[in-house]
Amino acid sequence: MSKDVAVLGVGMHPWGKWGQSFVKYGVAAARAALADSGVNWQDVDFIVGGETVRNGYGGYVAGATFAQALGWNGARVATSYAACATGAQALDTARARILAGLSEVALVVGADTTPKGFLAPVAGERWDDPDWLRFRLMGMTNPAYFALNARRRIDLYGATAEDFANVKVKNAKHGLNNPNARYRKEVTVENVLASPVVSNPLHLLDICATSDGGAAILLTSMEYARKMGIAEPVRIKAISTVTPTFPQTIMDMPNFSTDSSSAVPAPERTFKESIGYAAYEEAGISPEDVDVAEVYDLATSVELDWIEDLALCKRGEAEHLLRAGDTSIGGRIPVNPSGGLACFGEAVPAQALAQVCELTWQLRGQAEGRQVEGARIGITANQGLFGHGSSVIVSA
Template identity: 65%
Template sequence: MTAGDIAVLGAGMHPWGKWGHSFVRYGTVAARAALADAGVDWRRVRSVIGADTVRGGYPGYVAGATFARALGWQGARITSVYAACASGAQAIGAARAQILAGLADVVLVVGADAAPKGFFAPAGGDRPDDPDWLRFRLLGATNPAYFALYARRRMALHGETPDDYALVKVKNAAAGALNPHARYRKAVSAGEVAASPVVADPLRLLDICATSDGAAALVLSSLEFARRHGAADPVRIRAVSTIGPVYPRTVIDLPDIATDSALAVDPSPHSFRASIAREAYDEAGVGPEDLSLAEVYDLSTALELEWYEDLGLCGPGEGAKLIRDGTTALGGRIPVNVSGGLASFGEAVPAQAIAQVCELTWQLRGTAGERQVPGARTGIAANQGLFGHGSAVVAVR
């Protein structure tokens, strides 16, 4: 199924880091950069979609209106979207739906965050019906502990070692050193990864991404508007997958368990992340063999290896072989995280999925400079957020 292409006219970012300013300032900088890149006057934008940041207080919950106000009210349609780490991709999906429905021919999508230092804590008060809140609060399992369980499972099933995970950081740091928007622009060695402090065994500090301030924005349009605007061959978004997992509900609403129709649902034979990717491939009419590059959500080094398998870049248990062989490095057969990934950026939650598509845009345009993937024509961006949120975006040229 192909729902329809839309054009990426402009991409812009505010560099990641710890700058001490409001998320609104970062998002405004990124939005203006995207508008300038597109050559589109702000007054021509007919819809603004903001990816929410719940740590930004009320302005963060209504990010679409917050950014429209900062840029200057001009009558555009306003939308605000929250989906944790998938917020940016769901914002892109909402923009695409509006464009294909004819509700707006030019849409600005913005995500920005001013993240606190340290591990993310649950935001918005107690959420006893949220399994991620339960993991945080009842088990004491913050994200690094969660990542470490993935790593230990992979080590037990596939024979991976911490040395394999260190190679992911080495690869991504080398790419990030070439990216002017990255927070960390310094190559690291496997020895430096091994010498960094243990955070959650077997993962060390350099195996885990930081939290950051940052922003990213896109100007999206219909193909007809792009042609009228003089963009005869723009980068196109061909698929946006934001499906939830398929799994029976066996814990919530226990008194109704005997009649709960959800119990009749068979679990998916694929992992949640693999299902997200398959949906995107099906919608775009492409497969893993068609990819020139991928941007994936490397919250930890071990999770990047799992993404290789979920995206179909290799078979189950073969992720470590790809990193050992240099297959996913710049110059390899299928480069992954040529932006530097979260290893080089850190988490600025609402901006992350948008930043991934910015990187795909620059790569498919051939304007990524020293980190350019030669002849890039098709790319996928993928991530997973809290409580069943996830996304994959396919871009082509």
């Protein structure tokens, strides 16, 4: 039995700071995905919304919110939340129902309206939530958290501030021709290094903004795609949403335990490495098969980490790939041809979906001005709060 599902339609609402309801962005993206697919709205039998906790009750019940806004059609609904991995988890919910034979046509929608500045935890005390503790007890906002990882790359692998800046330069160039990107302007290394230091060694232009935006994907069974006359659609081959493995429960770092008497051996992979590995295993491919990647570049240094976490190169070699131009369009393994979060900013429930939209356009050969020639297999990566993470593998 095939575990593939077809991506028949993708759509987005451009990222920016529009000051409108998240529902407006999600509906626009959904209508674009429906138009792209050629599927009749009445055929949609399942709608999954990416939850948006900052946007009131409608955000908490996003599946029903989008279903109502698009016009009730009798479809079943579901709502997913996994912070920055929300879109992939919502996609997995839709895929699972299709593969179970309980649905033929599923619409997945994510959209967000964000506050100015970095994203803080929602109100309330959560003493068992390490991310809440990180913010409230340590004052460790996301930029400071990213800076620790950046400093670690400097100490372990000889990364430089110029390397981090060059990630921004690359992604800004990629995003120039992306009509959905918020920032469409080339920058130089000097521009990045001249921007204010937010948390040493990261500058303002090393860190992504918060944005409004939306993305949607129309998934169908392979049988339905064939009925639509589409014999070879873009397909979802794997979706990974694994959690950390005890005792390696530090989200980004290796296990530093020195207790050799522990009865539980450290797992073979870190949390982020395990996300990509699970996707490769499910899809039956290896990292060498990947042609293009869309990864979670909340900060420039984070992109370098993900390149290694996805085994697209060996640990400590991401800077070498960057310097050689291998991660640019035209290079060996282009990373973030969309421009990434560097050009989009965070619209949390939408960003994992936006990555799959980009890979779909790439694999169809429709990414005008930023096309990765001959791309047949793409991978995404995201990390959400408190052990959530995701990776999606898409093939032509």
